[in-house]
Amino acid sequence: MTVELLLARLRAAGFEAESVRAAPGGVVALAGMATLRDGSRVFAKTLRSAGSDLFEIEAAGLRALRELGGVTTPEVLAVTPDLLVLEPLPPRREDDERFWEELALALAGLHAATAGERFGWHRDGWLGRLRQDNTWDDDGHAWFARRRILRWLTEPLVAAALDREDRAALERLCAALPDLLPPAPPVLTHGDLWRENILCGPTGAPALIDPAVSYSFAEADLSMLWCSPRPPAAQRFFEVYAAPAPLPSGWQERMPLYHLRELLSSIAHDDNARECAEAVREIVAPF
Structure with a gap:
């Protein structure tokens, strides 16, 4: 084009x-x-x-x-x-600590204001070139396993990148999610919150673009920023996010589990597929 x-x-x-x-x-x-x-x-x-x-x-x-x-x-x-x-928006203020603190407060406010009763969304969406299955479910652990992790195993590039043992380990990890992820209400999430989807609004406040929304676990949004490169100015982001309502203990260890969705999607889109497959194997190794 x-x-x-x-x-x-x-x-x-x-x-x-x-x-x-x-x-x-x-x-x-x-x-x-x-x-x-x-x-x-x-x-x-x-x-x-x-x-x-x-x-x-x-x-x-x-x-x-x-x-x-x-x-x-x-x-x-x-x-x-x-x-x-x-409308056109200016780039994010990459090296401005206050900008990242404002983003943390905005994300905390989004999650606090939108607690729902079910996981999913009223229609399916997109993540990159591929469909995002948003079918409603009352059980967040089953929903995340089925719609955000196992959903990717049938994609041709994922099937080629992961062997039978890898897939079996992912399935065992998904079965263990009720023990690995603490119960939490579904909240409206951006769904693809990496740094390139963060810009400035007309007043200079953080603005978000390119969402893949659904009602999901709040920590799923956090995992995108935790597991991808971020500037030194963002070092207080997670501290500021958690100030209004502290995150359940062990949240840092849970970030890679939520990030499995992004790694599997990247493989399916042939985006750093080899590196992402190795990262998946590292996460599922205990299983």
Whole structure:
């Protein structure tokens, strides 16, 4: 795909776009910052072909985070099966300790304000190019095992990367989740909370993009930031998050268990698959 396609679809949707500067990264859509005739800018994404509900679900997730959890998200300017147009947001304040503390408070507020009764979501979503199974379940441990870990074992690249012993160990780990993860209520989670999905809002406060929302364990959101690289300025993030309501003891040891979902998804998307498979084996080794 080229920026010309994105430019054409913006114009077809009524945006007087004059140019588009492609955004780096992205494995699903072509994205870029578009400059309009009046000098204003919008951020837009498009797909090669129409017919997907990906952008509709992304827009709904942004709305849920904002309306239910009070989180700053970009305003959705337009959404169609092949186009998503958002207000442009500046980069995160990477080296600003206060920024990461504000993010911690915002995430704690999201989780505290949205406790529910069931795990899942009212519709399935997307994680990268692949479907996210959000079928409702009253049992969080069974739901996390089935919908967030074992769900990936049938993906071709995961089946190729993990042998029979690896898969059996994952199944034994999932059976033991009631003993490994303390009971916790389902809360609205962003679902893909790594640093590249964190930007600044119009006022400079942290803003979240590219969600994969569901009602899940709060610690599942934390695991994305704990298990992926973060700047030195974020060193107090977890301390600040836990200030309003301390995390159950042993939370650091649980982070890799929640992160299995992300590792298996990365294998399924052929993203650092070899390294992720080794990380999975290390986590399941005791099982």
